[in-house]
Structure formats: C-alpha cells, structure tokens
Amino acid sequence: MDVLLGNSDVFLNGFGTTVLLFLCATLVSIAVGLSLGAMRVSPIGVLRATSVAYVTLVRNTPLTLLMFFFVFGYPKLGLPDLDYFSLAVVALGLYTASYVAEVVRAGVNTVPAGQAEAARALGLSFGQSMSSVILPQALRAVSPPIVSVLIALLKNTTIAAGFSVAEAGAIRATLSERGEPALPVMLWVACGFVVLVMLLSLLQRTAERNWSIAR
Numbered sequence: 287m288d289v290l291l292g293n294s295d296v297f298l299n300g301f302g303t304t305v306l307l308f309l310c311a312t313l314v315s316i317a318v319g320l321s322l323g324a325m326r327v328s329p330i331g332v333l334r335a336t337s338v339a340y341v342t343l344v345r346n347t348p349l350t351l352l353m354f355f356f357v358f359g360y361p362k363l364g365l366p367d368l369d370y371f372s373l374a375v376v377a378l379g380l381y382t383a384s385y386v387a388e389v390v391r392a393g394v395n396t397v398p399a400g401q402a403e404a405a406r407a408l409g410l411s412f413g414q415s416m417s418s419v420i421l422p423q424a425l426r427a428v429s430p431p432i433v434s435v436l437i438a439l440l441k442n443t444t445i446a447a448g449f450s451v452a453e454a455g456a457i458r459a460t461l462s463e464r465g466e467p468a469l470p471v472m473l474w475v476a477c478g479f480v481v482l483v484m485l486l487s488l489l490q491r492t493a494e495r496n497w498s499i500a501r
Contacts, residue, residue: 296460301478304454307374307443312436314379319386324421326391337387344384349445353377374446382439389435393428394420433490437483454478 325337344352356373368376406415447456454475461471 296457297474297478300454300457300460300475301482303371303451304440304443305482307371307378307446307451308436308440310375311378311382311439311443314375315382315386315435315439316432318380318383320390320421322383322387323390323394326387327394341384341387344381345388347381349377349381349442352381353445370446370451374443374451378439378442378446381442382435385435385438386432389428389431390421390425392431393425396427430490430494433486437486437490440482440486441479 322337322340325333326341328334328337353374356377357370360373361367404419444454447454447459457475458468458471462468
C-alpha cells in the first residue's frame with residue numbers, strides 16, 4: 287500500500303491518460319469500423335474490395351509496427367503535426383476498427399434478408415436502408431462482441447507507453463526512477479487494469495441481457 291499511496295499522483299495521471307486514450311480510440315474505431323462494416327456488405331464492388339483490403343492489411347499488421355509508422359513515418363508525410371497522444375489515438379483507433387468492421391459485418395448477416403428487401407420496396411437507397419433499418423438491428427446483436435473488442439483495445443493502450451505516451455504502461459518506468467521496487471508497482475498496475483476490464487465486462491453482461499436479439 288505504501289507504493290500506491292506514496293505515488294498516487296503517478297497512478298492517477300497514468301490511468302487517467304489510459305482512460306482518455308481508450309475513450310478517444312474507441313470513438314475512432316467505432317466510427318471507422320461501422321463505415322468499413324457497411325462497405326463490406328455494399329452492392330458496390332469497389333467499396334467491398336476496399337473494405338476487404340483494409341481489414342486484411344491492418345489485422346495482419348502488428349500493432350507495434352502500426353504505432354511505429356504513425357510516430358516515425360507520419361511526420362515525414364508533410365501532414366499537420368500531431369502530438370504523440372493523438373498519433374497513438376489514430377493508430378489504436380484504425381487498428382481496432384478492422385476488428386469492429388468484422389463484428390459489424392457478422393451482425394449485418396444476422397439481420398433477415400427480408401428487412402433489406404422491405405427497405406428497397408419502400409424506395410430507400412442502400413445508405414438509407416443501412417442507417418435506418420439494417421445497422422440498428424445489427425448493433426443490438428453485436429454489442430456484446432464489440433465490448434470484447436474494446437476490452438482488447440484497453441489492454442493494447444499499454445503499447446503507447448513505448449512511444450512517449452505517459453499512460454498506465456509507463457508507471458513502472460516512472461516509479462523505478464524514484465527507487466520504487468518493480469514488482470509491487472507492476473502488481474498495482476495489473477490491479478488497475480483488472481478493475482477497468484471488470485467494468486467493461488459488466489457493461490458487456492448488461493448488453494447481453496438488454497440488447498441481444500432473442501433467439
């Protein structure tokens with residue numbers, strides 16, 4: 287307890303940054319993932335091919351390499367400068383979006399084909415039928431697995447510590463400079479992540495109970 291209480295500022299700042307990084311990356315991953323999932327089931331071949339290429343490329347690229355690209359390659363592209371935190375948000379969000387897209391695609395496939403046919407019969411375009419008819423039903427089915435993807439995202443935030451983002455993964459290195467023993471620090475960091483994952487798991491169970499489509 288002395289390690290935790292004596293360095294509460296470091297723990298609070300570290301986990302505060304982790305939560306903020308997680309929330310920002312979640313927004314990016316959900317927005318991009320929903321778009322990619324809709325493209326994956328689009329009747330337009332170019333959109334389907336683009337979505338498949340993105341998901342295949344990003345899912346098979348280690349997150350560390352993706353983070354390396356944004357931290358070291360992005361500044362050489364002549365684009366607007368971003369700080370390390372923003373770059374980590376983009377990298378984590380785009381990486382997780384590939385998994386969200388697959389979950390959304392699976393959810394869309396659970397919606398009866400008659401729903402899309404009825405939407406077309408009413409004169410709705412593909413985009414209108416997806417946004418108003420298909421996706422609302424699909425999201426009810428995929429909300430629990432999406433939470434599982436977000437749990438993985440939460441744990442992946444620790445990779446950002448290696449790229450100058452002072453989140454929870456950097457707490458051990460910070461406290462080692464204060465002379466604190468590594469094992470108790472790592473145990474408290476692990477406990478912090480356990481609490482956060484338990485909160486997300488509680489959200490997942492609530493989603494399964496309230497939003498899942500009855501079989």
